[in-house]
Amino acid sequence: MKELSQATPSKIVLLVIDGLGGLPHPESGQTELETAHTPNLDELAGKSICGMSSPVAAGITPGSAPGHLALFGYNPVDCLIGRGVLEALGIDFDLRPGDVATRGNFCTVDAQGLICDRRAGRVSSTVSAKLCALLDRQEFEGIQVIVKPVKDHRLVVVFRGSGLSEKVTDSDPQKLGAAPKEVKPLAEDAGLMARVANQFLQFAANALKDHAPANMILLRGFSEKPCFTTMNEIYKLKTAAIASYPMYRGLSKVVGMDVLPTGPTLNDEIATYKANFEKYDFFFIHVKATDAAGEDGDFERKVKALEELDKVLPEILALKPDVVAVSGDHSTPAVIEGHSWHEVPVLIYSKYCRPDKVCRFSETDCLQGGLGHIPATDIMPLAMANALKLGKFGA
Amino acid sequence: MKELSQATPSKIVLLVIDGLGGLPHPESGQTELETAHTPNLDELAGKSICGMSSPVAAGITPGSAPGHLALFGYNPVDCLIGRGVLEALGIDFDLRPGDVATRGNFCTVDAQGLICDRRAGRVSSTVSAKLCALLDRQEFEGIQVIVKPVKDHRLVVVFRGSGLSEKVTDSDPQKLGAAPKEVKPLAEDAGLMARVANQFLQFAANALKDHAPANMILLRGFSEKPCFTTMNEIYKLKTAAIASYPMYRGLSKVVGMDVLPTGPTLNDEIATYKANFEKYDFFFIHVKATDAAGEDGDFERKVKALEELDKVLPEILALKPDVVAVSGDHSTPAVIEGHSWHEVPVLIYSKYCRPDKVCRFSETDCLQGGLGHIPATDIMPLAMANALKLGKFGA
CATH class of the missing domain: 3.40.720.10 (Alkaline Phosphatase, subunit A)
Structure with a gap:
């Protein structure tokens, strides 16, 4: 052609x-x-x-x-x-080469840290936007983490910096009664990505702990813009x-x-x-x-x-x-x-x-x-x- | 099947x-x-x-x-x-295994050797046939060069001998104001083909120099019968x-x-x-x-x-x-x-x-x-x- x-x-x-x-x-x-x-x-x-x-x-x-x-x-x-890229495109987020985007959900975890609502009671967009602001613009190991609300319980998390990779597992177990999963590298060069994602999730757990039902986030679909x-x-x-x-x-x-x-x-x-x-x-x-x-x-x-x-x-x-x-x-x-x-x-x-x-x-x-x-x-x-x-x- | x-x-x-x-x-x-x-x-x-x-x-x-x-x-x-083979087939030329055929155009070059008419004013088939006869049956480094008229400004040039290759560039730049290009090998074993083509083109330039508007030829589509x-x-x-x-x-x-x-x-x-x-x-x-x-x-x-x-x-x-x-x-x-x-x-x-x-x-x-x-x-x-x-x- x-x-x-x-x-x-x-x-x-x-x-x-x-x-x-x-x-x-x-x-x-x-x-x-x-x-x-x-x-x-x-x-x-x-x-x-x-x-x-x-x-x-x-x-x-x-x-x-x-x-x-x-x-x-x-x-x-x-x-x-990838799912994360699509979600970012859906809010007009201007992804740069090397960015890794993920789809996020606010969710509810119980006292044992087990997921009891994968959508945090479909928390309103207003609340969601405020909570995203709490999480936005963190930095771990030189990687910037940008957090943007989408609609209701949905958010986009974009990791920006050099040496990232989309080849990691989701933190979202996609079922109730389980704990959010650790993000694991699926390729040799994905170690930094997994470490940063886990540090960010740890940070989010602390930042959100008093904001039930939206007291945790789940990430899935780590992906780079093709x-x-x-x-x-x-x-x-x-x-x-x-x-x-x-x-x-x-x-x-x-x-x-x-x-x-x-x-x-x-x-x-x-x-x-x-x-x-x-x-x-x-x-x-x-x-x-x-x-x-x-x-x-x-x-x-x-x-x-x-x-x-x-x-x-x-x-x-x-x-x-x-x-x-x-x-x-x-x-x-x-x-x-x-x-x-x-x-x-x-x-x-x-x-x-x-x-x-x-x-x-x-x-x-x-x-x-x-x-x-x-x-x-x-x-x-x-x-x-x-x-x-x-x-x-x-x- | x-x-x-x-x-x-x-x-x-x-x-x-x-x-x-x-x-x-x-x-x-x-x-x-x-x-x-x-x-x-x-x-x-x-x-x-x-x-x-x-x-x-x-x-x-x-x-x-x-x-x-x-x-x-x-x-x-x-x-x-390839283009050259098709042109040869079009005049019932009996290509043998190992032959490399090219499509040729008579063209006009100016005093600086730059192309001013890619078709030499669509020179007549009669003139074209006479000029082809001037170029036909040359030999360079043991390779025979056969030149046949097609119609108007079009001709076929067939290189015959051992060690040839279709993997060379065209001499036809396909634009006005440029000089005919040197034929270059595109593979290790295409050196002979390129050298012979360039020697033939040099010969053609001399042979045709007083035959304006058809004072040069352009070759493209070097190809072997598949x-x-x-x-x-x-x-x-x-x-x-x-x-x-x-x-x-x-x-x-x-x-x-x-x-x-x-x-x-x-x-x-x-x-x-x-x-x-x-x-x-x-x-x-x-x-x-x-x-x-x-x-x-x-x-x-x-x-x-x-x-x-x-x-x-x-x-x-x-x-x-x-x-x-x-x-x-x-x-x-x-x-x-x-x-x-x-x-x-x-x-x-x-x-x-x-x-x-x-x-x-x-x-x-x-x-x-x-x-x-x-x-x-x-x-x-x-x-x-x-x-x-x-x-x-x-x-």
Whole structure:
């Protein structure tokens, strides 16, 4: 791909409708997409080549990271991002090379030091923020420890300094009635990391001892920010990410996109897209509301979120990007109340897309599309080809 | 495949309609194939299993070599053929083992020796042939240098002798304002090759100095003929190639086919097929006119080329080959005026093919076919199976 890609003025929009795919409502027999009134998506489907996208592999339910990495053209099984890094990305924390990030939980330990609540009664974000301030900015053996609240009982701990390693065990035993575990090195060069983590945990135990229920923390997913070849290098694109949610901004940074400042609403995202249209030739636009509604099991709200997106779609198309790819990172059917393994509808529009007979953007209709069933990792190469940004392979 | 294949009397025809796939005409919304009146192809499709073939991978536009190698069952990414070898095959030059071939351009250099026209004003084939004769049959350090004209400014330079290597850099800097580059070895055993190439280039500079605009040559794509396992070995077939164009004859030779002498027209090819039907059990028949029309952006001429092919199809079927596979090496939509990444319709006819409901051989109809979307490399195994030439795998 890197050898074939070439910079050209044509522009690509990758519109990711988070958790797009759904399942039929038990009463109507129609999925969220089939229930929603989406005349603009349907009209675009009519001019596009459609199909079904498989995020990772048959039967596999992806998290947000693999789901998005696949859409960005990265093999989601090879390109793993650790739990700690993901949590840090989720609060817009700017990880530096060499940093090791971990996901933390405030928890409750009893008089014997055994865990009796892994989430400290889901302590409020306000309390959590105060307790994080107690723990923040410690230093052990020259390693700085940065502690940031996430939401409720969740926090991020970042270890910064030289000689660290992600190859250590978790302190979180992930069960009740056990004591927090000692962090142990899993590689020869991970001794410093384990020692510092244990010293910090000892410090935290003391600092928090009078703050029950949040009288201890558990750490898991020690990880370093991976060093992927950027999309700019692979595709020779000037890439921009437009996403209200920190996690998706973080993922975009990992693959080298410019993350554009934007507001919390879909309209804010569209305004950001319009304001920056001339400056970039690739736009990742992320729509979160669909997934959030699906996770809440709220079929109607997911339908509304799809209809709201449909209303702003003409504004995206009005600037005449050469290629528009619309899909989701995974399915989030309201009836499942979470991510699922189901394939996701996808359409690719361009002047050269070879349209099929699909004229409704839905799970059932896209099954008949010209793309057939494709891995999500095919979407970027197809978008690149449709933008006439790929040279010929072989003579 | 090699372990399962077995020689039987059944006969396979692989009919390759070069650049077969197309895109809708902006006015009619119909592709070239959909526009063409092809009753015979359609009737055959009705008795066949149909589908869409992907030459290399999603979004990848193949050159003729990878497109054909995939149809012959070779992984086109692993089985690369160098630029120089392809150019030599294209003029029916009989490369021997150990020969290193390069693609050459006549170019113009200024008084400082800097390139001011990479194609020497696209010097005519007549002039080019005369200048090639000036350069032909030199010898340096025991290596013979053979120089043959191709077309316009293009030539082939073949180095022949022992101890050569393809692992050297190009002399062509592929930009204006630069001097031709010295050829450098990329491996320890490539020193002789680099020295001889540089001596030849020095000789060429002197020989051509008064022949502006063609006062220098540029060489690129030093390559040796690859040594693939032949189709005869893999499939235990007696294979024959019937192709008017030298490049396809050359590719057929690389995979071990007998290249049958034939004339320039489709009727010549059919006559050759008939005359040799008893002698072989596999026929690759190549149709060039479709691709040529597509490359020229001539929608109507591509439609006519398809209709002409359709008219002779009954003659191919009349000899009752057991299996007929029809596809293309890639798409060449007239609206793109070149090869493209789009999938290519494919049909496989045999007594045992399990026909689907497709009764029109077109991009839209074949989408609904029983084969679904297949890599082009699946066509040969399917043809072999339909010819009952493959044993059972496992007990």
